[in-house]
Ligand SMILES: O=C(O)C[C@H]1C=CC(=O)O1
């Protein structure tokens with residue numbers, strides 16, 4: 001029996017960092033990203049890090065950064081302070097007892113608990129999660145400037161620098177034909193050595209999706225992500241049955257139960273796994289296992305997290321036996337500022353999984369202080385929250 005280590009204090013910090021360019025999705029346009037960074041202080045001096053980040057405030061899902069901080073400060077932290085930091089599952093069961101939903105808030109706490117445990121045991125998070133199978137993950141880049149020529153130039157520079165060779169295009173905001181022309185132009189310019197996928201972020205109804213998927217297949221697109229509303233699983237199954245290219249579920253997946261439903265009903269070829277959307281590391285790992293057992297392909301998704309959430313995702317995805325569609329762990333590269341003392345390493349069209357214990361990262365405290373919303377020298381305003389951005 002190991003000694004118990006008291007959870008002393010938990011901080012949830014809102015951090016607003018500008019993006020390198022506007023990031024245009026069908027549901028929002030990001031000009032800055034807001035992260036909730038959690039610091040979990042243990043009695044032995046170890047501080048675990050966690051992150052929960054949303055897209056466009058409340059435009060993408062049902063939790064906002066401000067709501068996540070409130071849930072942690074007011075409900076979840078008081079519940080687990082005083083508990084044993086060596087027992088993440090027990091602490092999270094106590095959090096579960098006082099909050100029915102709030103997957104993102106819980107996920108940030110669970111991440112911080114596992115980071116602290118890994119540091120204490122001298123083990124990378126990937127080993128705590130069952131063991132890493134790879135040290136390098138393929139990472140795609142999202143072209144979402146809102147302009148076809150800019151997107152092509154951006155993609156060409158990424159390929160030349162060997163940073164990315166798979167691209168995801170955000171569509172669904174414009175008329176279908178304009179979107180398909182945009183995709184076709186990018187595919188023509190980049191050629192057969194790159195893979196082009198699209199993310200509709202639920203913008204289409206089913207008939208539009210049926211036509212759109214066929215047109216996109218003709219344009220050389222390889223995959224369509226969440227074309228229709230997240231609650232229309234039967235529609236996803238129908239689209240999948242008629243499509244000649246891969247159909248991926250994203251927003252519809254809120255944890256293992258949804259992964260099971262999608263897998264058993266044949267409602268997607270690929271599942272996008274996101275730690276916070278799943279409700280935490282253990283839930284996200286379970287989604288991977290369900291997909292594997294069902295023979296459904298996996299993709300390592302992002303909520304455009306900063307480096308803390310991205311490092312956690314890299315550890316988790318490194319343990320998946322198969323990651324047929326790669327990952328999109330590029331969130332830190334979309335930010336103007338480096339929040340880590342030592343940046344995550346991106347090379348050879350992907351990223352290195354951090355090596356050190358826990359998440360294997362350390363924050364740059366000066367940068368965090370500069371960009372925290374309650375900091376003395378705050379320079380960035382929270383992103384505007386108008387619908388559609
Ligand atoms: O996939 C999403 O829906 C959200 C996110 C991930 C990459 C990106 O550009 O946006």
Ligand SMILES: [Mn+2]
Pocket residue numbers: 199201225226250251
């Ligand atoms: Mn998506």
